[in-house]
Amino acid sequence: MPGYAEILTQRFGAESFTTSQFCDNQRVLVAAARLFDFMQVLKTECGFDMLAELTAVDYLHYPNARDRFGVIYGLTNTTTGERVWIKAMLNDPDPTIESVYPLWKGADWLEREVYDMYGITFEGHPDLRRVLMPEEFTSFPLRKDYPLRGRGERHNFPTITRAEG
Secondary structure, eight states: OOHHHHHHHHHHGGGGEEEEEETEEEEEEEEEGGGGHHHHHHHHHHHHHEEEEEEEOOOOOOOOSSSEEEEEEEEHHHHHHHHEEEEEOOOSSSSEEEOOTTTTHHHHHHHHEEEEHHHOEETOTOOOOOOSTTOOOEEETSSSOOOOOOOOGGGGSSSOOOOOO
16 A cells, blocks of 8 residues: 555555556545545645646446446656555536635646536636637537537637738
């Protein structure tokens, strides 16, 4: 068991999370309601000082999936080079999780991208708005129930003309 798992067990109890390994990836599955507390301990007590990745997965129609969405965080300890992947599961109709922006300012755009593409709300984010799609866009294109050819939204958006220069 890696050192961070022992610290998490001492702080939260062994029943509050599960660990696994795939190839050389260390993984921790934690309840969404406890995510921020876990992340805070991983940063302050375990040395995971860098949020390297933040993404989501839509498990719609995935065999044996009990939850619709997984929000996945890749953390790095820049002193030791150790990495760990943290996953929290969410469901419709209102997939919401606490923002880790107070811990890592780099979560700003990463959380906005996940919000924009999947519709997952990050509670406490200082400026949660679309970053890739137009503000008028009402869907979330990386959800599995979004049609491959879209829903014909393109004609609803203003045409952007570029100045010649």
